Amino acid sequence: MPDDSEIHARICKEKAAAALDELKLKRDSVVGDLAIKAVEKAIEAAASLEGLHFHAEPRRAHSERLRWAKAKFPGISGDLDELWGAYGALGYEGVDGERAEKAVKAMQRVIGAIAKTTKLSLA
Numbered sequence: 001m002p003d004d005s006e007i008h009a010r011i012c013k014e015k016a017a018a019a020l021d022e023l024k025l026k027r028d029s030v031v032g033d034l035a036i037k038a039v040e041k042a043i044e045a046a047a048s049l050e051g052l053h054f055h056a057e058p059r060r061a062h063s064e065r066l067r068w069a070k071a072k073f074p075g076i077s078g079d080l081d082e083l084w085g086a087y088g089a090l091g092y093e094g095v096d097g098e099r100a101e102k103a104v105k106a107m108q109r110v111i112g113a114i115a116k117t118t119k120l121s122l123a
Contacts, residue, residue: 003048003049003051004044004045004048004053005045005046005048005049005120006045008041008042008044008045008048009041009042009045009120009121009122011041012038012039012041012042012045012111012122013038013122013123015034015035015037015038015041016034016035016038016107016108016111016122016123018034018038019031019034019035019038019103019104019107020104022034023100023101023104026097028090028096028097028099028100029090029091030090031086031090031100031103031104032083032086032087032088032089032090032091032099032100032103033087033090033091035083035086035087035103035104035106035107036083036084036087036107038107038111039080039083039107039110039111040065042110042111042114042115042120042122043065043068043069043114044065045114045118045120045122046069046072046073046114046117046118046120047065047068049118049120052068054068066080069114073110073113073114073117075113076109076110076113076114079106079107079109079110080106080110082102082103082106083103083106083107083110086099086100086102086103086106087103090103108123111123
C-alpha cells in the first residue's frame with residue numbers, strides 16, 4: 001500500500017480545525033468526536049510513513065492504532081487517555097465546556113508531538 005501520509009495529514013488538519021470551531025460555538029458534544037478523529041488521522045499519517053495502515057482492518061483499527069501510538073510516542077499516552085475519556089463523557093453526557101477544552105488541548109499536544117517527531121505537517 002502506498003504512503004498515504006499526506007491524505008491523512010490533510011484530514012487531520014480539517015478535523016482539528018473543526019474541533020476548534022465547535023469549541024468556540026459551544027457544541028461540546030461533538031468536540032470529543034472531532035478531536036479523536038483528528039488524532040486518529042495524525043496517527044494514521046505517522047504509521048503510513050512506516051507502511052502501516054490501521055484503517056485497512058476496521059475491526060482492529062482502534063486498538064492497534066492506540067497500541068502502536070503509545071509505543072511509538074510514549075509521551076502522548078496520558079493525552080490519548082484524556083481524549084478517550086472526554087470522547088465518552090462528551091458524547092454521552094453532552095455539555096461540558098471545561099472537558100471539551102481539555103480535549104482540544106490534549107488533541108493539540110498529541111498532534112504537535114507526532115508532527116515534531118515525524119516532521120509531518122499536521123497543524
